[in-house]
Amino acid sequence: MQSLASKLVPKAVEKLIPYQSARRIGGQGHLWLNANELEQPINYGDLSEKDNNHYNRYPDFLPHDTAEAYIEYCEQNSGKLNCEAVTVRGADEAIDLLIRTFCHPGKDQIIICPPTYGMYEFCADSFSVNTCKIPLLADFQLDVDQIKEQLPNSPLLFLCSPNNPTGNSIHEADIITLLEASKDSTLVVVDEAYIEFSSQQSALHLMHKYPHLIVIRTLSKAFGLAAIRCGFLLADSSVMTYINRLIAPYPIADPTAEIALKALSSNGLEVMHKQTNQLIQIREWFKAQLMLLDSVQHVFGSETNFVLIRFKDHLDTYQHLITQGIVTRNQAHEEILKDCVRITIGSKESMLETLNALKTLK
Incomplete structure (x- = not known):
């Protein structure tokens, strides 16, 4: 049976034949003279001998050990998964890869549900792909009926859950409804960059029944590894066979893969979960404190590491905080988020400083 992908x-x-890099072709031997690398590493002094002894060689063309470790991590919460994972340079590269793989420039459109993560539209624009915007409802949930109308015209639907910048998770029942409606038309992408902060189960467990579901994950948020630019794209093999054709020859640097493997070890996961639980406690305390402020009109529920707050009319909260040396994210460019500011959750000390600054807002 022909797959949707x-x-x-x-x-x-x-028809594309993946670039056959030296690592992809592989081979057996004791002299490696196939990749135009320096045979011996150069000692630059500031690197330890251990760190420096392999940087002269290209990394694995696809770091399978990192991808396998990530699947094992996902299976701890979602059960046995029947999918493949590929390591990418942050979730942003996953978005770009999907659009380049499954969209015709100048012809196709993707569906997004604003307010949501801006990279979906940016990547589409950069590839001359249109964006069909179906705004979220007043409660920041999906307008399922309107999305269903556009599915026949769209190879990709991007859903962010928990959503950035609103902070809420999408109802799983709505995701299932859209997966059912899109079986013959659309690949459904669920971006779960903030899933570790959410009480809702990952969509990964739905992949058994819906092979046209794709999940994007990252180490930038709960794992605290934004600087290494490491993300994961998880999909059925029928989808991954085409994505693999467009992946760069050496997509992940060895230091990135090494750090990722440490984070995905049993000890690394224990540290991450402890830190995440602490941050969630600070988030809930911060929300409660915000609701006591006269300047605050509404504090939205959050299943992320940030809080979206609507302040009273005509208060330039973002600029006020800037004058106090506190940089937040102004969301006023979205009509539905007028007077809203997004604040990332940091240490309790940082949140206390932010609260004190907000108390002087007039």
Whole structure:
């Protein structure tokens, strides 16, 4: 039976032969003279001998050990998964790869549900792909009926859950409804960058029944590794066969893979979970304190590491905090988020400083 991915993929991608890098071709031997690398590492002094002894060689063309470790981590919460994972340079590269793999420039459109993460539209624009915007409802949930109308015209639907910048998770029942409605038309992408902060189960467990579901994850948020630019794209093999054709020859640097493996070790996961639980406690305390402030109109529920707050009319909260040396995110460019500011949760000391600054807001 022909998969949905094979129906949607452009002919140019279907015929594309992946670049055959030296690592991808592989081979057996004791002299490696196939990749135009320096045979011996150069000692630059500031690197330890251990760190420096392999940087002269190209990394694995796809770091399978990192991807396998991430699947094992996901299976701790979602059960046995029937999918593949590929390590990418942050969730942003995953978004870009999906659009380049499954959309025809100048012809196709993706569906997004604003207010949401801006990179979906940016990546589409950069590839001459249109964006169909179906705004969230007043409670920041999906307008399922309007989305269903656009599915036949769209190879990709991007859903962010928990959503940035609103902070809420999308109802799983709505995701399932859309997966049912899109079986013959659309690949459904659920971006779970903030899933570790959420009480809702990951959509990964739905992949058994819906092979056209794709999940994006990252080490930038709960794992605290934004600087190493490491993300993961998880999908059925029928989808991954085409994505793999467009992945760069050496997508992940060895230091990135090494740090990621440490974070995904049993000890690393224990540290991450402890830190996440502490941050969630600070988040809930901060929300309660915000609601006591006269300047605050509404504090939205959050299943992320940030809080979205609506302040009273005509208060320039963002600029006021800037004058106090506190940089937040102004969301006023979205009509539905007028007078809203997004504040990332930090240490309790940082949140106390922020609260004190807000108390002087007039």
